[in-house]
Amino acid sequence: MAGGLPHGRAFRSADERVKTPAVDFIRRNTAVGRPPHVPEISLHLADEAHDLWLKTEEELEAIGLPPPFWAFAWAGGQGLARYVLDHPETARARRVLDFATGSGLVAIAARMAGAGEVTACDIDPWSGAALGLNAALNAVRVDYRQANMIGTDEGWDVVLAGDVFYDADLAKAIVPWFSGLAERGATVLVGDPGRAYRPNDRLRALATYAVPVTRALEDAEVKRTTVWRFPAS
Template identity: 65%
Template structure:
């Protein structure tokens, strides 16, 4: 185990093994990101002596999240003065964008405890306040006025569960925005396309350097 990390020192591990860099499609925001996913995953298990950790999704700026962040920064009226939730937040990119757009309150959730730590570090680096939790919020309604979900439709079970919950929030009046680069289980028939971007991504993760990614609004 390294001197800088312990099972409880996720922040120390993140700071040691990532670099603070501007987000390619939203350079107003900087994130602590990793250069290589598999190597970071192995280091996480080896240095913290924890086996079976989820992949470090928190260490990268994914295409759907970059699209959502860009949209919120370019259309601040969506989040301004509102209560915003960034679901399955990962790095906290979209939550940070919402805060920069003037949201009254921003929450971010991710069931990975490393992501929660990364969200806190990244929010601090960008000078904004984000309340992060590792709770699974699916099925709950805490009065969010805007709910953002980036890259959540890559797996059937996750997509179906999330979309059913997000649909209920939309039906009662929440603005539900989904950022997605064409994942397999995106229910396009239930969505309204708002904007499409050409988003720079990590080739090792996406098998491409540019990913066409859209922001969608979930229909009521």
């Protein structure tokens, strides 16, 4: 699909009053909280990460729910959101793509930093419901695409991605895409807490944070998280 337009639904972040099965499930199984490293932002987060993860495995066939990445503030996303808020010039008045948005944390941070336009994308339809609720909590609007955007280029000024190097096939697909975007002049930033498939060459470290995380998911209470920039080759 490289070079083509993405196929998927496009809509603006939903109002909290909108009721769908996904929105209802998120409300029942999460509580509003603030990620410890980005307390300026409120999110619908899972209280008991391990229990919710197991529940979704058990109910997968019944309700069609993939693993709920949208229910947690992952270390890479927290670090990247922190960087954007602390360096608002990164996003201010610019067109931003938040790739694999999950909860929408990074997209919301970009909007709060003054981005002119923010598009968030994810292949998980539940992510759109979570983003809608979370954007409403923070009084921002974000364009959402339920689509695989890999290989596309809509002229974004900035591309942000938190915690995307956990899978070998995904990393293999996005590294050349990110490099190509950087080559044509986009600012491409990733937040990564040392995932196994992060490329180790050419990336430039911009900031490193000690990010509190959920032990049930990370087997740690703090993850050293770095924000990297993809340079043009």
